[in-house]
Structure formats: C-alpha cells, structure tokens
Amino acid sequence: MRQLGSWVARVGVGFVRSCVVGSLSMLVPLVWAGAVALGIRWGAANPWSWLAPLVLVCTGTLALCRTVCRAVRFLVGKWTDTAVPAGYRQAPAVSQLSTGHWWNGFSYERTRRDALRDQKWRLWWYDPATWRDLRFTALLPFTAGALACFPPAAVAAGLLTLARPEPAARLVGILALAAALATAPYAWRAVRPVAVRFLRPSPAMVLADRVEELTAQRADVTVAQAAEIRRIERDLHDGAQARLVGLGLSLATAERLMETDPGRARALMRDARAGAATSLSELRELVRGINPPVLSDRGLVDAVRALALDSPLETTVSAGAEVRLEVPVESALYFAVAELLTNAAKHAHATRAAVSLVWGGTGVVVAVEDDGRGGAAERDGGGLAGLRRRLSVFDGTLEITSPVGGPTRVRMMVPCE
Amino acid sequence: MRIVVAEDLYLLRDGMVRLLEAYGHQVVATSTTGPETLDALRRWRPDVAVVDVRMPPTQTDEGLRAALAARGELPGLPVLILSQYVEQLYARELLADGAGGIGYFLKESVFDADQFIDALERVAAGGTAMDPAVIAKLLGSGTSHRRLGQLTEREHSVLALMAEGLSNQAIGRKLFLSESAISKYTTSMFGKLGITDDDHSNRRVLAVLTYLNTP
Structure with missing residues (x-):
C-alpha cells in the first residue's frame, strides 16, 4: 500500500516536472512557430513578408533566452541539488565624475538614468554568457525539452484516442496512457546533464573571471605593500633614526664636556649607550615584523616552533616532513599562524593551542586549533578577512569553524606543485 | 684565557678582539664563516669561544650549527653565542646536552664590558649565562x-x-x-x-x- 502510494507520488511529481520543463523549453520554439505562421499567412502577396517574422524571431529569442536559462538553472538546483554556476558579468559601479558626467564602466552619459540604461545594454550585449544562453535555448527543445514533452503529449494523445468509439483506438489510448505514467518519473531528468554541460560558464568565461579576480588581487597587494613600506619608513624615522640623532648629540656634548665636567660627560655617555641599546631592540622588533630571522634560518616548522615557545599559550606543534616553499608563501603562513595564536590568546581567552603542518601531494595544510570560547567571525576589514586575502594571493584557502563556546579551528591550505 | 672569536662583520670582530685583549685575554684565532669556525674550535680547543649566530656562506644560523657540532665532538666546550636576536628555540638547543659552559647573549650586551667579561668567565668555568631577554x-x-x-x-x-x-x-x-x-x-x-x-x-x-x- 505504502509502495503504491510512493509510486503515485513519484509519478505525480514527475509528471508535473515534465510538464514544467516541457513548456519552458517550448517557449522559444513557440515564438518561432508563431513567426513562421505569420510569414505563411502574409506569404504569397508581399515580397517583404519574411522581414516581420524574422524580427519577431530575433527579438523573441533574445528577450526570452536569459529568463528561460535562469528558470532552468533554478529548477535544476531545486530538484537535483546541482548548482550550475551562472557566470553573468557583474555590473561595475556607476559613478559621477567631477565634470558632472556619469561613467558606467563603458561610456560617459549625461544623466545617471542614461548611464544605467547604457550599461545594462552593453553588459548584456558584450557578455559571453548571452551567447551561451542563446545556444542553450536553441538546444533545449531538441534534447531535454523533447523528452520532457513525452508524458504530457502521451496523456493528451491517449485521452483523445480514448474518446473515439473503435476498440482498437481504445487499446492504443490505454497503451499511450500507460506509457505516459511509466515514463513520467524519468522524462524530466535529462534536463540536468544538459544544463550541466551547456549552461555552465565556458572556459573563456572562467578565464575572464580569473583575470578579473587576479587584477583585483594585484591591486590589493600593491596597496598593502605600499602601506607596509610606509609603516617601515615611519617606524625607522620615528625610532632608530631619531635615536641615532640623539646619540650623536649626546656624544658631541660629552666630547665638549670631557675636560670641563667629566662627571656630566660620563653621564651623557651612559645615556648614549642606553640609547644605542634601545634603538637596537627597536630595530630588532622591526626586523621581526618584516622577516623573522628564524624563518630564513630554519624554515617554516622551526619558525612556528619558535612562535609556539614565545606564545603565552601552551602550544604544541606537530609537523610532517618539511618541504621548503617559496619565501613569500612561508612568510604568509608564518604570519598567519602568528596572528591566529595572538587571536586565540587575546580574543578567545584560550589556554592551549595546537598547530599542525602537513605537506601533501597537492600543497601544504596548516591547522591551528585552540580551546578558547570560539565565536570568531570574519568581518570586512577584520584580521581574518585580511588573512584570507593574503593567502588568496597564492591561491590559498582559509576555513574557519568557531562555534560560540569554542573550540576554534582554522585550516589553511596553499597549493604547491 | 685563550679565546676564539667567530664573527663575520669586520668592525664587530675587530672591536671584540680589542675588548678581550684590553681585559688581558688572548684571542688565539678568529673565523668568519661556519666551516672555518668549526675548524678553529677543533684545532685550538679554546677556553671559551665567542660565536655569532648568522654567518656566511648561507647567512643563516651557520655559527650556531658550528658551535653545536663542535660541542658534539668536544663535550662541554664553552661557547658564548652572540646574536642580534634571541630565540628560545636556540637556547633550548644549546642547553639540550646538559653539559654546561653555555652563554647566549644579545650583541648589545657587550656595551657593558665588565658584565660581559664576567659572563664570559663564568661560561669558561663551565657555568651558564643567559641574556635577561632570553630569561624573560x-x-x-x-x-x-x-x-x-x-x-x-x-x-x-x-x-x-x-x-x-x-x-x-x-x-x-x-x-x-x-x-x-x-x-x-x-x-x-x-x-x-x-x-x-x-x-x-x-x-x-x-x-x-x-x-x-x-x-
């Protein structure tokens, strides 16, 4: 009984889905058929009669194709849990220039409305996704569409033949209905492979997206680099340089006082020595922030061990066989671990942390775990977002799981060949 | 005392030698690279060696490695490591053999010459001396x-x-x-x-x- 119930449900759902896919895929062919019918009706008399149907076919197809594709993508996602990436080009921001004109990424316009309208058209026209959508709408009726149309068509045919009195016709009608019911749960399913194959972004589009991503990253890196250099310059200027000037002054004064007031001269020289020691320790901190000496001496594992020793947390480090990476990658991972340990101590109030480094065939995986109170979230402009950005330069990824109450686990992966 | 000084920067090496001699010690050899340091330590078996961590040819922790290698062959050979920075990791490695005769200092500790020489003598006598920064x-x-x-x-x-x-x-x-x-x-x-x-x-x-x- 229950089996029968579930079969009826499957047939019912399948039939409805087949109807939806069938009608969706036949939308554009319907426009074509209408155009052809129009042409035939006007046909004989007018030598220009092909023009109007042609315009109808073009505008109808272009107007409908994106809607149809969006609907198919949505349905495939909903029914089969298969995400088909759309890959439509994103609209750049429309901004007003000092001249009062509006720039939309393609052209200058007098008003914002014009700029937006122009942008919409250009985006649509120059987007390679549009041509992919067109191809898909043309292909759909002859593949998945045709299959999905079978159950509703068989039901219609069956009902029509059943209405006729001859017994042979009745038999055919019953057969047709049975075929419709049997195929209903499966007929719509062809839409998934077709959508996956023809509706995803083409390699060229994927490449274009990648170029855009890389351009954005490059801009980020350039800005970050400039900021870093400014920071170093400021630190040197306010710290070591200023101290060295003071040192020179003290020594000059001491030199002058040497004969007249040896006591004061000696005090000044003691000050000078203290100043030199302070500026050395400042320089040391600065160098540690730019390029930690242990990292260049010993590589990532020992550098992380040194970090663990210096951390106020009880930190254990486990590492697989180390493979030396490019210096910038090692440096990024080192500072990432340093930041995560600092976060664990400062924000999560953890007492223990564990760092593991594993080199695999595809890349290096660094995991940091603490026993803190969790609840770490990535905010725009926050530390974790910055970390993700710095790793993304090397195509690295960052996964954070941090339920409220802890523990926090962060996993970083950087691919290397 | 007979001392070996391993330091690649000429000014520092020269200053160090002069400082040690001013306190009446004898510098028997100086070296400027990791392998040279190991050779000098083997040949001279000094009462104490003053070794810089970072040295050519690789400009990494050559000096430290040479000191550790020499102590592996000559257990308890007194070594005072001088460095621009201190790392717990290195302090651990130096102390690991438990033989004593180890010093680990920041370079600026030589500013206070009396204390530095005092520490050096402690190390030569088989004691241990650590920079306050290491201790902290x-x-x-x-x-x-x-x-x-x-x-x-x-x-x-x-x-x-x-x-x-x-x-x-x-x-x-x-x-x-x-x-x-x-x-x-x-x-x-x-x-x-x-x-x-x-x-x-x-x-x-x-x-x-x-x-x-x-x-």
Missing part, C-alpha cells in the same frame, strides 16, 4: 607560566636572576638580601618545582632551564 622569554612562555604559577613574586625574581647564571651571593647583592635569605628562597622554590637542590651554581641553572624548557 623563557619565563613568559606558556609552558613555564603554568609551572611558575605557584611561586611567589620574590621567588620569581630570584629564579630569573639564577637563570642568568648568578650565584646566591650575587643574587643577594642585587636584591639587597642576605645570602642565607636567598638560599631559603631557593630551597622553597626548588621544593615547589620538584628540582633537587645542590650548591653547584651551574647545575642549578641547568636544572631550572631544562625544567622550564621541557614541554
């Missing part, structure tokens, strides 16, 4: 934090000075306390930390440091 790092790290939680503030400061390599007498002078008071503190401190106490200052320091270092 050791005492501030996560592992030791838990272990040192039970010490009083006074015991804590006695421990820090002891780790620098000072004797009870010297610690007493620094803290304006009598030597017997210091020895009372050390006894209670060692009791809390579970280290057997004896009067030999070097073994004392090593015990403390190894204890703090073992994770």
